[in-house]
Amino acid sequence: MDRRLTPANARAALTLLQGKVEAGRFTTGEAASLIAPVTDLLNQPEGTRDRQVLWGEAVTVIDRHKGWAFVQAAKDGYCGYLPETALGPLASPTHRVTAPATHLYDAPKVQARDLASLSLGSLVTVVEDGGKFARTPQGFIPAKHLRPLDQPLDDAAAVAELFIGTPYLWGGNSRFGLDCSGLVQAALTACGKACPGDSDLQQSVGTALADDAPVQRGDLLFWKGHVAMAVGPDRLIHANGHSMSVAYEGIADCIARVIAQEGRPVLARRRP
Template sequence: MTSVEELAVQRVKTVHAPDDRVVCFEVTVEAEDEGDDETPGIVLAGTVQTDRTKESLLEELRQLSTGRTVRDSLSVLEGTGEAMTTDLHVSAVRGEPHEDAEQVTQVLYGAELTAYDSRDGWRRVRTPGGYLGWVEATALTDPRVAADDVDVTDPGTAVDAVDTTDPRGTRNGVDVTNQSEWRPDGVVTAPTTPHQSNATPETVPAGVDCHLESRDDEEVTVSFRTGVRATLPETAIHERTSTGTGADVVAVARQFLRTPYEWGGMTIEGIDCSGLVWVAYASVGVTVPRDADQQRDLGTDVSQDNLEPGDLLFFPGHVAISLGGSEFVHAYGSAEQVTVNSLDPSHAEYVESLAESVTAMKRFLPAEGAR
């Protein structure tokens, strides 16, 4: 690819795929074998997110390549996604399809995933946080709902939650004419929640969606996207009938204190700063982007004097959750764990480098007095 062609590809990427964490843009431009042709054509190859991006690339290169044929063998992800989930406690999402690639995030048990192309035993997926990355194909499974959640012909048959209903009112051979879809109306809030069921894993992490089936004293029966039913402590579930408060966000985050810092981590076994924010907010029914710079673009600005529990503090490449006042909880790489620090110079946990580098303070939830 010549420098002019490289510039053309970069222009299209800037417009259509400025953030490769959430938009796929993997493009190469190569010259065809010359053979007897003194002006060999060029081949556009790789994978892009949308047909619009593909057409923009072709147009740019055809304008540049007067007298040369531009051929494409581009794959487009748009329209090829397949609804999937995972039945593993947690799975790594990597930047490239091999086990030595960087872990960019993780997906939790029962997560709502969209799977795309395959490569060498890996699948490209979009995560609930919007990330695109690669997981081992063996970690994925079809989303399912338990049969007695729905009106089915055979009460012993599980059916796919993905809508593949045909005109005869059947889905995967099962009568679902009167079926209502499985919907998440609850979320797990405890970092490691044991459940009473015969299925694996034996625990589920905080941030996992569930559907509430029934209650019994201090327990609740739920189902997950995997089709598994389980009985959990009622205190480990937040119902999505209302959004949680900033105090609820803090309560979840505090449960992760002393959790080891792990780049891309999302669980009590290891978590990073924006992962802690994602899990804490997911646990009260609010989905936010995965990374700190993406989270910073949301919410409303607040001043340090008005910080309330659950507000977010942003630093260069870092994010923390306010406890209200000067204290905040965060997954801090320098401490190698989730810890509490303060903006107050007189506080024992004051960190000057953090206090002097705050770039923004944001609120995602209504102020306590506004509820």
């Protein structure tokens, strides 16, 4: 089983795995939501970052031990460890942050004290709307930075372009740092399309394209360990270690550069 998607460790596992894995106990899990702006999802307590989860996203808590929680993210099924302090009760979000980043304020005015910085993709519960600021249980957010969950965006490439200049961060999922698969996941999720967390898993998204198929806006190009999104027939956008940022690059130039530097050809093309 893929460790990233298997809700089990040596101490506990979800009941759906009973008879399939060995664990100290089996549980139905505990529903919770993130109450920190961005939290690393680690491969083990005090370990390395696999991915990140954002404010308001739901997780199933499988195990708690010595201040750490082993969880499975509702967004993509990814499993890992995060600090218990990042978790709160399960929320019922109504809106998604669709600006590249925004602030949570303690009052509905631009001069108010900021309480937290939230990235595109964060989930919030709006309890009062109608003005320049939307009120949530935690504070106020500029209304123009939010969109109801039942009104997804319709241009994934345009969402990806909002992140231009964002610094590259391995395993990153926020405006504060992204990797290639984090960028693609953020763009597709904002458009209401389910998307796994890592580039190898994302090769199951949408439909496969022939090598000679004309490139359309939003198409995905995959190399071993990397994914990029087309913004036009000759240009792509990707979070990449070459520029250490989210940047545009010519498709032909990118393919030639990666082959020359790393010997990696394009492995697959998909249309979400």
